[in-house]
Amino acid sequence: MQPIISIAGVSKTYATGFTALKDINLEIRRGEIFALLGPNGAGKTTLISIVCGIVNRSSGTVTVDGHDIGSDYRAARSLIGLVPQELTVETFETVKNVLAFSRGLFGKKSDPALVEKVLKDLSLWDKRDSKIITLSGGMKRRVMIGKALAHEPQILFLDEPTAGVDVELRKDMWALVRGLRDAGVTIILTTHYIEEAEEMADRVGVINKGEIVLVEEKTELMRKLGRKQLIVQLREPLKAVPEALGAYRLELSGDGNALTYTYDNQAERPGVASLLRDLESAGVAFRDIDTEASSLEEIFVNLVRKTP
Numbered sequence: 001m002q003p004i005i006s007i008a009g010v011s012k013t014y015a016t017g018f019t020a021l022k023d024i025n026l027e028i029r030r031g032e033i034f035a036l037l038g039p040n041g042a043g044k045t046t047l048i049s050i051v052c053g054i055v056n057r058s059s060g061t062v063t064v065d066g067h068d069i070g071s072d073y074r075a076a077r078s079l080i081g082l083v084p085q086e087l088t089v090e091t092f093e094t095v096k097n098v099l100a101f102s103r104g105l106f107g108k109k110s111d112p113a114l115v116e117k118v119l120k121d122l123s124l125w126d127k128r129d130s131k132i133i134t135l136s137g138g139m140k141r142r143v144m145i146g147k148a149l150a151h152e153p154q155i156l157f158l159d160e161p162t163a164g165v166d167v168e169l170r171k172d173m174w175a176l177v178r179g180l181r182d183a184g185v186t187i188i189l190t191t192h193y194i195e196e197a198e199e200m201a202d203r204v205g206v207i208n209k210g211e212i213v214l215v216e217e218k219t220e221l222m223r224k225l226g227r228k229q230l231i232v233q234l235r236e237p238l239k240a241v242p243e244a245l246g247a248y249r250l251e252l253s254g255d256g257n258a259l260t261y262t263y264d265n266q267a268e269r270p271g272v273a274s275l276l277r278d279l280e281s282a283g284v285a286f287r288d289i290d291t292e293a294s295s296l297e298e299i300f301v302n303l304v305r306k307t308p
């Protein structure tokens with residue numbers, strides 16, 4: 001299937017001479033949730049802004065559903081909804097009018113039924129006649145999403161959708177985004193919260209210092225790069241790891257009461273079954289075994305550290 005967004009050889013050098021993006025190549029698949037991860041200043045907002053036509057690229061091409069964002073800007077832009085990081089809604093306007101007005105800006109015919117549906121999907125219908133200034137922060141965020149959806153875009157960009165949002169609201173937001181994806185909208189979100197990507201994304205891209213360092217299916221990424229640990233709780237404390245178990249490079253912890261074996265899926269180290277056998281032969285009795293898998297957060301931190 002043709003990707004819904006193709007970014008090829010995109011670079012950006014700002015007027016200050018600072019190069020924020022270097023030769024970005026990225027394809028977004030139709031109907032996916034793609035999470036763009038990266039530390040502060042990595043270039044996430046710059047990249048989104050280029051695709052949305054807010055910032056000019058210095059070189060490269062971007063097409064949105066086949067429309068070039070340079071030569072065919074209006075067609076490309078009308079397919080995109082953007083929810084920026086900052087709340088930028090007209091404070092004295094009513095919720096319903098904000099959506100209706102935004103739809104008009106894209107040259108779309110007024111459609112009260114559509115506005116009603118979007119507001120109901122966002123649990124904002126009760127607030128349709130309220131002025132924005134009277135709403136809570138969480139509601140304002142939902143209005144921003146409604147505003148971005150009012151012209152029925154196929155693609156929704158969410159720049160840090162849950163920054164500064166409490167845990168409860170964050171979960172509501174995740175459910176909402178999943179619902180949009182299920183309705184056929186392609187979602188690209190940037191986030192600092194790795195947990196958010198882990199929870200939501202189909203694919204993950206990592207950007208660091210203006211370069212894409214990795215793009216991968218989330219589950220594949222976690223399988224390939226994730227480390228696992230086996231923690232063996234001992235019956236009797238040990239003073240040192242027995243020499244016979246040297247190949248496992250075990251760590252002794254908890255005052256000698258636990259042994260930790262760290263392995264990954266590409267490890268050349270011997271497997272867990274042989275470790276358990278060898279523990280028995282070495283006369284080390286254990287009372288319990290736990291496993292721990294590394295989170296996307298650890299994987300991400302490692303990746304970003306490795307980039308020069």
Ligand SMILES: Nc1ncnc2c1ncn2[C@@H]1O[C@H](COP(=O)(O)OP(=O)(O)OP(=O)(O)O)[C@@H](O)[C@H]1O
Pocket residue numbers: 014015016018020038039040041042043044045046047
């Ligand atoms: N208009 C501008 N002029 C000069 N430099 C800029 C401009 N906008 C952004 N930059 C620089 O480009 C780099 C990338 O910024 P960008 O906002 O894209 O990063 P980001 O990954 O979105 O970061 P954050 O997570 O903090 O929002 C930063 O070093 C920033 O200072």
